[in-house]
Amino acid sequence: MTFPVLDTAAIKQAATSRLVLDTVRDALIAHAEGRTSVPPPLHMEFPEADGDCHVKAGWITGSTDFTVKIATGFYGNPGLGLPSNHGLVCVVSARTGQVRALLDDRGLLTAWRTAAAGALITDAMARPGAVTLAVFGTGEQARLQTSWLAKLRPVGTVLVHGRNPHRANALCDELDARGLRARPASAQEAAAADMIITTTPATVPVLDAAQVREGAHVTGIGTDMPHKNELPPALFHRAQLIATDDHAQCLDHGDFGHAVRAGAAAQDSDIAAGLLLKAPLDRLDTAITVADLTGVGALDAALASAVLGRLLR
Amino acid sequence: MTFPVLDTAAIKQAATSRLVLDTVRDALIAHAEGRTSVPPPLHMEFPEADGDCHVKAGWITGSTDFTVKIATGFYGNPGLGLPSNHGLVCVVSARTGQVRALLDDRGLLTAWRTAAAGALITDAMARPGAVTLAVFGTGEQARLQTSWLAKLRPVGTVLVHGRNPHRANALCDELDARGLRARPASAQEAAAADMIITTTPATVPVLDAAQVREGAHVTGIGTDMPHKNELPPALFHRAQLIATDDHAQCLDHGDFGHAVRAGAAAQDSDIAAGLLLKAPLDRLDTAITVADLTGVGALDAALASAVLGRLLR
Numbered sequence: 001m002t003f004p005v006l007d008t009a010a011i012k013q014a015a016t017s018r019l020v021l022d023t024v025r026d027a028l029i030a031h032a033e034g035r036t037s038v039p040p041p042l043h044m045e046f047p048e049a050d051g052d053c054h055v056k057a058g059w060i061t062g063s064t065d066f067t068v069k070i071a072t073g074f075y076g077n078p079g080l081g082l083p084s085n086h087g088l089v090c091v092v093s094a095r096t097g098q099v100r101a102l103l104d105d106r107g108l109l110t111a112w113r114t115a116a117a118g119a120l121i122t123d124a125m126a127r128p129g130a131v132t133l134a135v136f137g138t139g140e141q142a143r144l145q146t147s148w149l150a151k152l153r154p155v156g157t158v159l160v161h162g163r164n165p166h167r168a169n170a171l172c173d174e175l176d177a178r179g180l181r182a183r184p185a186s187a188q189e190a191a192a193a194d195m196i197i198t199t200t201p202a203t204v205p206v207l208d209a210a211q212v213r214e215g216a217h218v219t220g221i222g223t224d225m226p227h228k229n230e231l232p233p234a235l236f237h238r239a240q241l242i243a244t245d246d247h248a249q250c251l252d253h254g255d256f257g258h259a260v261r262a263g264a265a266a267q268d269s270d271i272a273a274g275l276l277l278k279a280p281l282d283r284l285d286t287a288i289t290v291a292d293l294t295g296v297g298a299l300d301a302a303l304a305s306a307v308l309g310r311l312l313r
Numbered sequence: 314m315t316f317p318v319l320d321t322a323a324i325k326q327a328a329t330s331r332l333v334l335d336t337v338r339d340a341l342i343a344h345a346e347g348r349t350s351v352p353p354p355l356h357m358e359f360p361e362a363d364g365d366c367h368v369k370a371g372w373i374t375g376s377t378d379f380t381v382k383i384a385t386g387f388y389g390n391p392g393l394g395l396p397s398n399h400g401l402v403c404v405v406s407a408r409t410g411q412v413r414a415l416l417d418d419r420g421l422l423t424a425w426r427t428a429a430a431g432a433l434i435t436d437a438m439a440r441p442g443a444v445t446l447a448v449f450g451t452g453e454q455a456r457l458q459t460s461w462l463a464k465l466r467p468v469g470t471v472l473v474h475g476r477n478p479h480r481a482n483a484l485c486d487e488l489d490a491r492g493l494r495a496r497p498a499s500a501q502e503a504a505a506a507d508m509i510i511t512t513t514p515a516t517v518p519v520l521d522a523a524q525v526r527e528g529a530h531v532t533g534i535g536t537d538m539p540h541k542n543e544l545p546p547a548l549f550h551r552a553q554l555i556a557t558d559d560h561a562q563c564l565d566h567g568d569f570g571h572a573v574r575a576g577a578a579a580q581d582s583d584i585a586a587g588l589l590l591k592a593p594l595d596r597l598d599t600a601i602t603v604a605d606l607t608g609v610g611a612l613d614a615a616l617a618s619a620v621l622g623r624l625l626r
Contacts, residue, residue, distance in 0.1 A: 005318055042354065042381075049409070057357055062361075066359075068383050070381050070412070074408070074410035090403075095362050096362070096395055099383070104412075
């Protein structure tokens with residue numbers, strides 16, 4: 001007898017959007033309240049194969065399971081007909097240390113928890129009457145963030161801004177097929193939307209802070225390394241409310257850190273994003289609000305454990 | 314399609330002692346020559362369950378696979394009828410980052426590579442004419458180190474020294490059943506053997522350096538944390554050859570480090586154990602030699618990869 005290995009088909013069946021959203025909301029609140037344990041990750045490089053491996057662990061303090069996530073990126077793989085990213089999530093009992101199961105999720109759970117976190121925070125921080133949504137970027141997260149936000153609140157026109165017009169058109173078609181009204185837009189037009197989500201690997205800001213309207217909310221999810229930067233410091237300077245999913249991480253390698261180093265925001269001017277999910281936000285209709293999300297490892301633990309619980313029930 | 318999970322039955326079938334010894338020898342040499350990559354481990358604590366989790370990765374530079382080993386110790390488990398230790402070894406392609414297989418080895422490979430390393434180094438460093446073997450400790454490593462050394466060279470009487478006489482007797486019976494001649498012994502008698510292997514979790518030295526005879530060899534494998542200490546500094550002072558499996562690790566949390574901090578050995582007085590496996594050692598019959606082994610993570614990678622290669626062949 002060994003532990004079960006659950007594949008993406010099983011994981012997709014168990015992870016309803018309700019389960020993912022509820023789990024990620026609770027985990028963000030737990031993280032904001034200091035009820036999570038996330039040790040420094042383990043990292044390896046394989047320069048000859050242009051590859052790397054990150055191992056991240058996380059635990060919601062007191063919960064039944066913790067997880068160890070192994071994620072590899074080998075950037076020459078497409079030339080071999082293989083995807084660049086691989087990995088798995090190992091779910092371990094926090095009571096006995098026994099391996100409960102392995103989730104061969106191919107990065108699915110990480111993508112979902114990222115999308116759910118972005119959608120939940122955007123929904124909580126945007127004006128109740130906000131209608132238009134702009135998304136910067138045309139990749140998997142652009143699609144997921146948009147469709148998950150539409151599960152949480154009515155979304156009017158979706159403005160898609162991408163550097164590659166073919167990819168922007170393809171994403172619009174895909175969103176249209178899901179019942180959303182999407183069309184390509186310039187950066188200037190997108191920056192004027194009620195709600196803005198940036199999902200790019202940009203190293204220079206993708207929008208002009210002066211073009212963001214009063215009353216708008218902006219969520220950035222793409223900046224996850226010190227050299228990346230999606231949101232301009234001037235946007236943080238204009239913001240009346242700044243949320244970060246992890247203060248130390250966002251300061252170290254998020255857009256918030258760029259703004260603090262540029263002198264556009266005070267180091268203690270942010271609030272833990274999870275706290276904004278506990279009760280409806282009291283915000284001015286003219287305020288600009290910003291969320292900087294760099295990804296919280298404890299969400300992996302919460303989501304994998306919840307999916308496993310559903311599968312083994 | 315997901316990756317295979319190989320259980321202990323399959324692993325035991327593939328891992329012949331020849332395969333393990335050859336693989337560990339080559340890996341120790343590679344490590345001594347700087348051809349390994351071992352990142353700092355990831356560590357988590359679960360104080361309420363008296364548990365911890367260590368994640369260690371290793372790679373023999375240039376080889377096909379690397380490994381990520383998840384090992385948990387939950388010390389209240391025996392009260393629940395469960396073993397304290399759990400874990401698995403994940404074998405990942407160092408060319409594409411794809412998970413090749415999981416070895417649900419229940420710690421078997423770690424135990425074997427530890428025993429093989431101890432036996433190989435003891436065999437390489439002991440006098441050709443050394444006959445009597447003393448083992449301190451009565452646990453799994455006491456049994457394994459003894460029987461693996463007996464695969465490499467003739468072993469005469471085995472003197473077993475343990476604090477618990479029942480466990481010492483039980484180990485002697487077990488070694489007798491494997492064709493060895495074993496009997497319990499006092500610490501003083503054991504310290505006078507030709508070859509000595511210490512396998513305890515002791516925090517104060519288990520033998521008196523003055524009782525060790527000229528020409529003897531001593532291998533310590535139990536000290537793997539800064540607060541542990543099996544071999545007395547005075548033994549290192551008497552030694553004419555000191556080998557460490559990993560200089561930095563042994564200095565940080567091995568018996569060698571205790572000796573250096575006590576002023577009994579110079580910080581650069583050790584030689585990489587793996588180098589002694591390349592050619593027969595030129596040693597004086599009257600010299601005392603000492604090996605301090607703290608465990609090398611890259612051996613896990615080499616052994617798991619070799620076992621997997623045999624299994625998938």
